[in-house]
Amino acid sequence: MASKIRQAGWYRALAFTILGIAVCIGLSTGLRAAFGLNPVYDGTAVLQISLLMVPIFFLGGIGCFDYWLRWASGRKVVDDHADHGAKSWKDYFKVNTDHKVIGIQYICVSFFFMFVGGLMAMLVRAELAAPGRQFVDPNTYNGLFSVHATLLIFLFVIPVFAGIANYVLPLMIGAPDMAFPRLNALSFWMLPLAGVMMLLSFLAPGGSFAAGWTAYAPLSVDAPIGQAFFTIAVQFAGASSIATALNFLVTIITMRAPGMTFFRMPLLVWANFSTSLLVVIATPFIAASQFMVLLDRALGFNFFNPAGGGDVLMYQHVFWFYSHPAVYIMMLPGFGIISEVLATRARKPVFGYRMMAFSLLAIVLLGFTVWAHHMFVSGMPNWVRIPMMATTAIIAIPTGIKIFSWVATLWRGVLKMDTPMLWATGFIAMFTLGGISGVMLAMVPLDIHVSDTYFIVAHIHYVLFGGSLFTIFAGIYFWFPKMTGRMFNEKLGKIHFWLTFVFFNLTFAPMHLIGVQGMPRRVSDYAEQFATWNMIISISSFILGLSSLIFLYNMVASWRSGPKASSNPWNSLTIEWQVSSPPPIFNFDTIPSVVGGPYEYGVPGAVHAIVGDPAKDLVPAGAGATEGHS
């Protein structure tokens, strides 16, 4: 037992967590005694300090800092790759430095939170099935939709993209791992902590945080203690996100295979490059906004207290300066996935490759100029509205370039309408609808009319569900053979797509109508006139929810006993498909050389990269690949 506690792992993590709580109680009571505050023991203070510090103790216990601390204390560090790669399922529950293991950890954890968050959506729809009160009281209802949105944004869409990219991006650029494997592990482990913290808020006195995922001040400053769980959990999710983005950027810039110029990179790599730029630049703003809320809540600062000269609107400015770019953080990696799937399954080069890359960068730049379009009715100065309306309309142009380029990629292609392709084409249709309602919302008069109605709910779900989630499904199905070495069940995949596609539209399309008619969002009750539509929406949403179980079954069953997948089932040119499925522990024996573009489909004999594989004798003798194989 004692040796188990000394070793990095769950026992030590548990011990450190208990130690951490003790330290926080000591720190809080000690400081309060030193400042002469009464009472010396204050539960709220202890809780807030614990939320900040105990996760760090846990991370230390599970072993995220071991290597760095040894290095920093000047002791000898051996890089024996003991914590690289997974030999059994247990290794997925340990700190691991292999980008492939971390990618799977990311994907599984984020899908867990997708199911939890989706369940909350089901509860929300159950409550809204009929006017009046059905199951939950208004405060619990506010908590449910707040936690639903927060989980699906911070614990699902953002990290699942990081997970997919973690798995395929180093392979795609011909790198043996990410640039900073230990930082990569740390960024992963911060994530479940943030998710658990958000869920724990339901146990807090006064209920979970209920100010929406936007947590506007001063509501979030005056809310019960459950709000602090949001404030602090977002810090961990944000730190995780920044660390991963930094890692991606350094990996892409410094670790590309020879011959892989920027304009030979697959568009998924471009998409993650752009996303990471957004994350590194924008995410500190949400960190700051939540730090300020925390300071106001815990230490009586006056940032958002109008009586003390504080500025309430400032919260919205700082928050949306992150959270508008964040919608592109939640979309650009999906754009990358779609480009990969479409080119491969239409057997054609991506139309306008360079414009696809430049439009990503244009979105990054323009994404920082539109934040106040979320604030047209906030009471900010009127003159700010017009430039924000203009920039918002302009940002539709690079997005339009992408849509038209995808359609042109499909034009006269040899389309193979299998599951990944269905999701990709479904995405183009749904995201275009979401984009059109986005341009409508950019127009100030319409926005004022539909502000805080179900029209907004419809719009966000068309871009985040019909947009991001469809790309996530496309990506998961597309790379499932690579990640697991097995094929998924194609029939179930198609059933999953069609059920989701039909009931997604039945759920969210009517919301446009009742939104324009004025049904307010974020309220647990509504007028009698909306009853019929809400019943239809609720029933559709339950079927939509159930359809995800088909996906879950397909994934679990195929992973356990699906037919073995070949190394390149889609006949793709990019590098990740040129190694075995799943890839070898260190990805490559020798670093591949890139000799052409990534999407030269339809060009006879086109090769993107030469991947050293001694078995196939592709590498000339003496290149170093055969070393140790004689």
Added chain:
Amino acid sequence: MEAAAIPAPAAQDDHHHGPPVANQSSRVNSEVLGILLFIISEIMLFGAFFAAYFFIRVVNADGWPPGAGLPVAVAATNAAILLSSSVTMHWTDVSAKRGNQAGMRIGIVTTFLLGCTFLFIQINEYLHLGFTPKTSASASVFFGLTGLHGAHVIIGLLLLWMSAVRIFKGKVGPANYKGLEVPGIYWHFVDAMWIVVFTTIYVL
């Protein structure tokens, strides 16, 4: 050795040799690029607090300075202390590149002590200001920005401490100074940020 003894299929063989050496596709060193990106992120964090400063001081016109006036002379002295610590940090860097062990040791200790002096003076200033964050929004902004910077000084000092430990164990030299260079870059950032904070809070 063992690999030769076992007729190993490729999959098993992987455990005996490590990963292939990654291609270095940029002249920039990955650790240096990493810390520079992190610093961009940090600048944006400060940027958000400067946004709060702007909204509360300019848009909302809450009275500035908070309290009866800020001790500009003390803060200016502190700026001088922090700036000179940047000079000694640079000297430490140069000594490491030249393999001057004594220079490194004196340099890192001086830098560390100057950083501690800065913090000591800052905390003393806090105690004698005559207002607290609860007093007004301007006071909150004052404590928010200087406190955020103070927190970064503490992080910087922790990194310097690690470098110092490694220097005194003889682990840093001309061939191996990344572990000193990266904290050094961060320390220069902390110093430069103080100039911005000092100018906006105390001078303007």
